[in-house]
Amino acid sequence: MTQQVPSTEPELAGVRNFRDVGGLPTVDGRRVRQGVLFRSGHLAHATEKDATFLASLGLHTVFDFRNAADKKLEGPDVDLPGVRNVNLPLSDPADGAEFWKMVRDGDLDQLRELLSDGRAARRMIVSYRTIIKERTSEHSHVLHALAQDSVPALMHCAAGKDRAGLSIAVTLLAVGVEREAIVADYLESNARHRRYKVHRNGSSADAYSPEVMELISPLFDARAEYLAAAFETVEETWGSVDVYLEQGLRITPRLRERLRERLLD
Numbered sequence: 001m002t003q004q005v006p007s008t009e010p011e012l013a014g015v016r017n018f019r020d021v022g023g024l025p026t027v028d029g030r031r032v033r034q035g036v037l038f039r040s041g042h043l044a045h046a047t048e049k050d051a052t053f054l055a056s057l058g059l060h061t062v063f064d065f066r067n068a069a070d071k072k073l074e075g076p077d078v079d080l081p082g083v084r085n086v087n088l089p090l091s092d093p094a095d096g097a098e099f100w101k102m103v104r105d106g107d108l109d110q111l112r113e114l115l116s117d118g119r120a121a122r123r124m125i126v127s128y129r130t131i132i133k134e135r136t137s138e139h140s141h142v143l144h145a146l147a148q149d150s151v152p153a154l155m156h157c158a159a160g161k162d163r164a165g166l167s168i169a170v171t172l173l174a175v176g177v178e179r180e181a182i183v184a185d186y187l188e189s190n191a192r193h194r195r196y197k198v199h200r201n202g203s204s205a206d207a208y209s210p211e212v213m214e215l216i217s218p219l220f221d222a223r224a225e226y227l228a229a230a231f232e233t234v235e236e237t238w239g240s241v242d243v244y245l246e247q248g249l250r251i252t253p254r255l256r257e258r259l260r261e262r263l264l265d
Helices: 046-058 068-074 095-105 110-113 120-135 137-146 164-173 178-188 210-220 225-240 243-247 255-264
Strands: 036-041 061-064 084-086 154-158
Touching: 036 255, 046 243, 061 137, 068 110, 068 137, 095 110, 110 120, 120 164, 120 210, 120 225, 137 154, 137 164, 137 243, 137 255, 154 164, 164 225, 164 243, 178 225, 225 243
Parallel strands: 036 154, 061 084, 061 154
Antiparallel strands: none
């Protein structure tokens, strides 16, 4: 497998999981251009230094896939002068504020009932499938915007792993990036310095006990099986990536070529 070009971006203090997806190889030997497509977790806690760095990227558009519950929990993104902010809420894999409240506040018995015996991973897989099948208009909007005028662009959700991860994956599929390279980039979200910080209420050791962390870890992991479920849903529903893009997302061959012109070297 062709490897991604090593990243030289700084580790931002208040923004998790930031990276440039430039350097990823396409099936026809091209690469995603550096400096045109970025991904991250939310920007609500960006420090002044973080904001200065983000502003230096020359971003045209920030796509924020968080919902109202996310924004209430984390706050609005930091303001980046001259950057267009587009909010396109996608389904949260945890399915709403009440679920996350249970993850933060629930005792061990509650978490066992909710997440044990593979339930947490199955929830994630169902969510990935649902986003692919039901959020075609949002993904269509993103690809049309990128083809028209919205690069350089940054895509983010809360952790920058699931909703942003799927939107990045769809974009990379559209321009012909190798499937293995898409998966490898997705799995970069597991790096220790990229992972979403788990917050549990309570100061006792039990709040972060090994069993608790094992129960909730599927919610915070990037797992190849999750992305595989999304790809399988494309194949099962539309038959192929080309049909998914053209019929599901209304992306014509001409528009795909415009995307390639904007995003690839």
